[in-house]
Amino acid sequence: MKASSQLALGTAVVAMLLYNMWVPNGAGFQDPFLARIMFTHLPSALICSFLFVMSGWYGFKTLKSYNPEVAVKLHAASELGLLFAGFTMITGIIFSKIQWGEWWHGDPRQVSFLIVLFLYGSLIALRSAYADQIRRDRNSAAYSLALLLPGMFLTFVYPRLNFVKQQTLHPNDTIMKDQLDIYYKIGLYSSVLILSFVVAYIFKLRVKTELQARKLENYGNNQTRSSNPTNSGVVRPVAVSQNDHE
Amino acid sequence: MILQTRDLGHRFDQGWLFRHVEVDLENSHRLLIKGRNGSGKSTFLKCLAGLLIPMEGTIQVPNQIGYAALDLNLYPNLNAVEHLEFAAQLRGCQPQTNELLSLVGLDQKNKKPCRTYSTGMRARLKLALALQHNPDLLLLDEPTAALDSDGRTIIDQIMNSFPGAIIYASNDGQDARWATHAVEL
Amino acid sequence: MPSNSNRAFSASFRKEWICEFRSKQGIILSSLFGLMAMAAVSFSIANQTPSPMLAGGLFTLIILFTSMTSVPRIYLAEEEQGTFDLVRQWGNCGSTWLGKATFAVLHQGLTALILGILFTGVINLKVENWIVYIIATTLLGIAAANVLSLTSALVVTANNRWVLATVVALPLLFPLLFLGIGSLRVAFGQGEISGAWQSIAAIIAYAVVPLGVGPAIAESLWTERRDPSHSFKSNQNKGGK
Numbered sequence: 001m002k003a004s005s006q007l008a009l010g011t012a013v014v015a016m017l018l019y020n021m022w023v024p025n026g027a028g029f030q031d032p033f034l035a036r037i038m039f040t041h042l043p044s045a046l047i048c049s050f051l052f053v054m055s056g057w058y059g060f061k062t063l064k065s066y067n068p069e070v071a072v073k074l075h076a077a078s079e080l081g082l083l084f085a086g087f088t089m090i091t092g093i094i095f096s097k098i099q100w101g102e103w104w105h106g107d108p109r110q111v112s113f114l115i116v117l118f119l120y121g122s123l124i125a126l127r128s129a130y131a132d133q134i135r136r137d138r139n140s141a142a143y144s145l146a147l148l149l150p151g152m153f154l155t156f157v158y159p160r161l162n163f164v165k166q167q168t169l170h171p172n173d174t175i176m177k178d179q180l181d182i183y184y185k186i187g188l189y190s191s192v193l194i195l196s197f198v199v200a201y202i203f204k205l206r207v208k209t210e211l212q213a214r215k216l217e218n219y220g221n222n223q224t225r226s227s228n229p230t231n232s233g234v235v236r237p238v239a240v241s242q243n244d245h246e
Numbered sequence: 247m248i249l250q251t252r253d254l255g256h257r258f259d260q261g262w263l264f265r266h267v268e269v270d271l272e273n274s275h276r277l278l279i280k281g282r283n284g285s286g287k288s289t290f291l292k293c294l295a296g297l298l299i300p301m302e303g304t305i306q307v308p309n310q311i312g313y314a315a316l317d318l319n320l321y322p323n324l325n326a327v328e329h330l331e332f333a334a335q336l337r338g339c340q341p342q343t344n345e346l347l348s349l350v351g352l353d354q355k356n357k358k359p360c361r362t363y364s365t366g367m368r369a370r371l372k373l374a375l376a377l378q379h380n381p382d383l384l385l386l387d388e389p390t391a392a393l394d395s396d397g398r399t400i401i402d403q404i405m406n407s408f409p410g411a412i413i414y415a416s417n418d419g420q421d422a423r424w425a426t427h428a429v430e431l
Numbered sequence: 432m433p434s435n436s437n438r439a440f441s442a443s444f445r446k447e448w449i450c451e452f453r454s455k456q457g458i459i460l461s462s463l464f465g466l467m468a469m470a471a472v473s474f475s476i477a478n479q480t481p482s483p484m485l486a487g488g489l490f491t492l493i494i495l496f497t498s499m500t501s502v503p504r505i506y507l508a509e510e511e512q513g514t515f516d517l518v519r520q521w522g523n524c525g526s527t528w529l530g531k532a533t534f535a536v537l538h539q540g541l542t543a544l545i546l547g548i549l550f551t552g553v554i555n556l557k558v559e560n561w562i563v564y565i566i567a568t569t570l571l572g573i574a575a576a577n578v579l580s581l582t583s584a585l586v587v588t589a590n591n592r593w594v595l596a597t598v599v600a601l602p603l604l605f606p607l608l609f610l611g612i613g614s615l616r617v618a619f620g621q622g623e624i625s626g627a628w629q630s631i632a633a634i635i636a637y638a639v640v641p642l643g644v645g646p647a648i649a650e651s652l653w654t655e656r657r658d659p660s661h662s663f664k665s666n667q668n669k670g671g672k
Contacts (some may be wrong), residue, residue: 063651119602126599129589134299139585142648143599146581151639153606161613162626234253234266237277237429240422296654297516315522323453335442336521338435359453375517382637423573 009197016194023183030099037091038184039191044087046192047199048116051081052151059144062137069211074144075127076206080199082120089117100169109170112154119147119154133214140144206229247306248273248382248411254303256289263289264431267303271411271427273382278416278425285431287328287415288315296358308383308410312376315387316369319431322361326352326371329360330378340381346374350400365392370400377404386414390421439523443530447505451534461501461538465546468493473553480555483619486613491611494543494571495604501542502535502579503586503596510587515653524653525646532580532645536573543572559620563627568612571607571629574638578603581641584649610634628641 016039026035058074061067092113096105104110126143130136158164248271255265263286271277279287292298295313327343334341347354350370355390360368369392370430376384389401403411405424414421422428451457472489481489509515518527547568551558559563582600586592613630616622 034575080487094268115602115605118605122599122602126585126595129586129591129595135588138652139589142652143585146585146603146644146648147642149637150603150606158606158609161609192472227550234268235264235429236268238425240278240425240428295520297519317513318516320517321446321450321514322512323450328446328449332442332446333517333521335438335519336523336524336527338438 006201009194009201012194013198016190019190020187023187026184029099034095034098036187037095039187041088041091041095042188043192043195044084044091044239045113047195048081048084048088049076049151049155051084051199052116052120052155053148055144056148056151059141060143063145065136066134068133068137068214069207071141072207072214073203074137074141075210076203078120078123078127078140078144079206080203082117082124084199085113085117085120089113099176105169107170108164108168109159112158116151116154120153123147190193247271247276248308250292250304250306252304253419254290254293254300254305256286256293256298256300256302262301265302267429267431269429271383271413273409273411274426276405276424276426277411277413278422278428279413279431280417280428281415281431282306282419287431288317288387290431291315291387291413291415293298294383295347295385305389306337308381310379310381311383311385312379312381313385313387314367314369314372314376314389315385317387318372320338320360320363320368320371325357326355326374328396329371329375333375333378339377342378346378349377350385351396366394369393370397373400373404382410384408384410384412384414386412388418390416390418436523436526440530440533443527444533445530447531447534451538452509457501457504458538460504461497461542462545464500465493465542466549467496468496469546469549469553472550472595476554478555483616483621484618486554486556487612487615488528488608489554490547490568490615491571491608492541493546493550494539494568494611495575495607497546498541498572498575498579498596499547499600499604502539503583503600505531505535506583506587507592507596510592516588519653520570522654525650528580528584528649528653529642529646532577532642535576535580539572541572541577543575546570556619558618560618560624560627561613563624563631564618567611567618567627567631567634569637571611572633574607574634575604577582577638577641577645578607580646581648584645584652587653607634610637659667 020036021133023036029035047136055074055077058070058077061070062074092110093103096107096110097103100107102132122141123140127136127140130139159168249269250271251267251269253265254267254269256263263284267290269277279290281287289298291313291418292308292315293300293309296307297313321332324332326347330341330343330346344354350373352367352370352374360371373386373389376386384404386401390398393401402424412424414424415424472493476489509518518524544565549562551564579596579600580644583596586595586599589595610630611635614627614634617624617627617630
């Protein structure tokens with residue numbers, strides 16, 4: 001990324017933060033200032049879900065035909081996904097404490113998102129269980145693909161089940177029912193847009209560093225363990241005559 | 247050409263076991279892999295057998311490969327006949343139970359599970375399993391290590407009469423007599 | 432399915448059947464764990480009457496944990512006893528996986544059904560809809576077996592594979608917990624019957640998907656060769672460019 005692009009992105013982030021501070025307080029909240037939490041909470045949840053689908057896609061591509069670069073993208077997507085799932089969780093917990101009076105309210109949406117967090121955590125646990133790079137990449141790829149089903153279920157289907165809707169305090173259709181005023185709409189959409197650019201930037205950076213790390217690892221391992229001088233060059237069999245056996 | 251490797255290399259965490267191995271093997275060749283303990287003989291055979299992905303290089307192998315190794319285990323609760331039948335069904339070939347068991351000198355009426363077998367009997371059964379689907383290439387890791395004199399005679403017969411190519415790893419000086427080619431890792 | 436794959440599938444199933452019934456370890460352990468979990472639930476509930484939702488949740492947990500103790504063993508034992516290379520060497524890994532998964536389905540479906548019948552005896556709650564109860568119970572066992580078959584196939588050669596098998600399976604099993612509650616609470620007399628059928632349909636989908644993708648995943652991960660001609664190229668260094 002060019003310096004000018006980095007500067008533009010940094011300026012956009014600062015402008016976003018200033019705008020988010022400037023918008024009027026929200027109505028109907030225990031702490032009206034807290035309404036701003038949606039500028040982080042909702043974009044994080046959206047980005048996390050998107051990264052989830054991305055890691056599944058890269059998983060599919062890795063299984064179809066192994067390419068280390070795609071596998072690195074899969075790992076970058078799952079790491080960033082875990083990070084943003086964490087942001088969503090933390091902002092949700094803060095909201096829960098101030099709005100509903102408890103850090104952990106046991107709300108079905110809170111629980112289901114905690115499981116999404118576990119999905120990412122277990123993907124990273126699986127990845128770290130393989131020393132062999134190719135096996136690590138291919139097994140993580142298969143798992144990330146398998147995670148798509150429960151991930152999509154927990155994010156999109158479960159919150160809309162009737163018995164869950166009856167129990168949850170979590171707002172489900174604020175955007176669908178157009179319940180946001182113009183200030184919050186602008187704040188939310190711009191946050192989604194700018195954070196997406198930030199994520200794309202970090203993603204590219206992560207892929208680059210991981211590829212460099214692998215290159216370095218391969219360079220470090222370029223030393224042969226054997227003291228056999230033939231191992232430094234090409235090793236070819238030699239024909240053996242029957243006299244050699246005697 | 248029955249087997250060809252180009253620039254083949256494999257490493258574990260500590261470093262490269264072998265690199266730049268280039269082998270061209272014709273039918274009827276007998277290639278002996280030599281090397282001290284830990285030099286990568288078994289790993290090389292596993293790469294050829296398709297049980298390990300090599301870190302670098304290319305391998306061209308025939309479709310049918312037979313592989314027998316000391317560290318390959320058998321199902322403790324299945325007997326020899328059941329092993330051969332199970333393997334044949336997975337491979338889609340005839341079990342050839344009687345022929346193979348008599349070839350490797352195992353009793354066909356022995357219905358005891360493999361957990362009761364001696365190391366030598368297991369080595370013979372592994373050899374039978376490796377030969378079952380009439381492979382074009384036979385990979386043997388320490389073929390004579392657990393065998394008695396009768397067992398060595400069987401290996402001797404196989405080495406002399408097997409129509410395809412054989413690659414075997416051994417540290418036993420006597421085993422070198424079958425080799426038409428040798429490579430040191 | 433080609434006839435060769437059919438033969439491989441039935442051979443794999445038969446092998447599991449023979450090995451399991453000769454050692455009997457898995458069946459005994461799984462049954463014992465299920466009974467102990469049931470006793471623990473019975474002990475913790477004491478004489479209280481749990482709500483239908485709580486009873487559904489508790490019983491689904493019993494099924495899931497019972498499956499988690501026995502299904503991974505079918506796969507991990509191959510690597511533990513050093514026979515995994517045999518399976519990979521003999522080929523048809525997808526069919527082998529399917530044979531193992533079918534054995535797990537049969538075992539867990541039956542275990543869940545038996546545990547379901549026993550569960551009605553230890554809780555102070557009447558089953559209002561036996562059809563929903565039996566179907567949901569059996570399907571939960573089957574779906575759990577399939578999910579665990581899929582995740583176990585991924586960790587066969589991993590470090591700490593026994594712990595990892597449960598760690599990677601649990602998040603995938605959570606949706607089954609919700610679906611189990613959704614269907615069993617109706618069987619215990621709470622909620623609309625249509626909700627139960629919806630949950631059961633989702634459990635069926637959850638059971639079928641792993642069976643659909645499992646053979647392809649096992650074929651891809653267990654076979655270290657790349658293409659059908661058995662000639663392959665490999666170069667990890669290209670990751671570094």
